[in-house]
Amino acid sequence: DQQVKQNSPSLSVQEGRISILNCDYTNSMFDYFLWYKKYPAEGPTFLISISSIKDKNEDGRFTVFLNKSAKHLSLHIVPSQPGDSAVYFCAAPPYNQGGKLIFGQGTELSVKP
Amino acid sequence: NAGVTQTPKFRILKIGQSMTLQCAQDMNHNYMYWYRQDPGMGLKLIYYSVGAGITDKGEVPNGYNVSRSTTEDFPLRLELAAPSQTSVYFCASSPTGGGSPLHFGNGTRLTVT
Numbered sequence: 001d002q003q004v005k006q007n008s009p010s011l012s013v014q015e016g017r018i019s020i021l022n023c024d025y026t027n028s029m030f031d032y033f034l035w036y037k038k039y040p041a042e043g044p045t046f047l048i049s050i051s052s053i054k055d056k057n058e059d060g061r062f063t064v065f066l067n068k069s070a071k072h073l074s075l076h077i078v079p080s081q082p083g084d085s086a087v088y089f090c091a092a093p094p095y096n097q098g099g100k101l102i103f104g105q106g107t108e109l110s111v112k113p
Numbered sequence: 114n115a116g117v118t119q120t121p122k123f124r125i126l127k128i129g130q131s132m133t134l135q136c137a138q139d140m141n142h143n144y145m146y147w148y149r150q151d152p153g154m155g156l157k158l159i160y161y162s163v164g165a166g167i168t169d170k171g172e173v174p175n176g177y178n179v180s181r182s183t184t185e186d187f188p189l190r191l192e193l194a195a196p197s198q199t200s201v202y203f204c205a206s207s208p209t210g211g212g213s214p215l216h217f218g219n220g221t222r223l224t225v226t
Contacts, residue, residue: 009153032212043117043203043217044156089155092212099144099163099210100171103155 003027004092006104014112019077021107023090026071030092034101035064035075038087047088048075080111115139119204119218126194126225134189134221136204144207145187146215147171147179149200156203162187163210194225 005024013019023033031052036044050057050064050073057064063076077084087108091101120135138145143164148156148171158171162181176198178190187206191198201222205215 004155006155034212034214041219043205043219044215045217046214049212049214093210099207099213100146100158100161101156101212101215103148103157105153105155 002105003030003094004090004102004104006088006090006107008107009105010108010110012110012112013080015082016079019075019080019084019109019111021075021077021088021090021109023073023075023104024071025073025092027092027094028071029095031095032093033064033066033073034091034093035062036089036091036103038089038106044089077109080109082111082113085109085111117204117206117216117218119202119221121221122219123222124224126191126223128194128196128225130194131190131192132194132223134191134202134204134223136187136189136218137185138187138204138206138216139185140206140208140216141184142206142208142216143184144210144213145181146205146207147177147187147189148203148205149173150203150220151200159189159202191223196225199223199225 034049035047038044087106146161147159160179162168205217
């Protein structure tokens with residue numbers, strides 16, 4: 001039962017263009033979502049989050065959009081840079097379950113110069 | 114402030130051997146977690162702990178054991194290693210539950226042959 005799904009294993013974009021990474025979820029009780037970024041041979045690092053009381057959260061070049069009715073969120077990176085090349089995971093904490101996170105499968109982003 | 118430290122970085126085990134993956138954090142976080150990541154998959158929770166002396170199972174606990182005798186340390190024990198336990202293991206910590214961002218170590222790459 002994959003409660004958080006990232007259906008695109010990979011994405012390739014040109015430097016300077018927009019990268020859009022998508023994430024779908026099935027559990028309507030999720031009320032908070034996080035995005036993590038992972039470089040090879042390193043652990044994931046927290047990137048940006050969004051609460052279900054918002055539909056958008058922005059931090060510099062990174063914006064996360066939440067569509068609760070569609071149970072869908074997306075991460076926009078504008079403009080994309082080669083250093084953004086990494087695997088991106090979306091994640092959500094199940095309600096009242098000790099702080100653990102359920103992760104999607106990840107999308108590998110490649111930004112080409 | 115080293116964050117979350119995992120040792121060893123790499124290990125090869127023979128089937129049936131045992132080992133302990135070490136994890137230590139110096140941020141005084143109450144919550145600690147063990148995840149595993151298989152190729153093309155997201156991170157799956159093995160065990161977690163909400164404080165010293167308290168542990169609980171995650172999604173994939175079979176074949177593993179944990180203990181939490183101090184706030185700082187959260188070792189993961191593999192008994193009778195099997196090829197299905199070949200994976201990259203990540204330890205993480207967070208100050209609270211409820212979706213506060215997790216801080217990850219850089220992982221232990223384990224191969225069981």
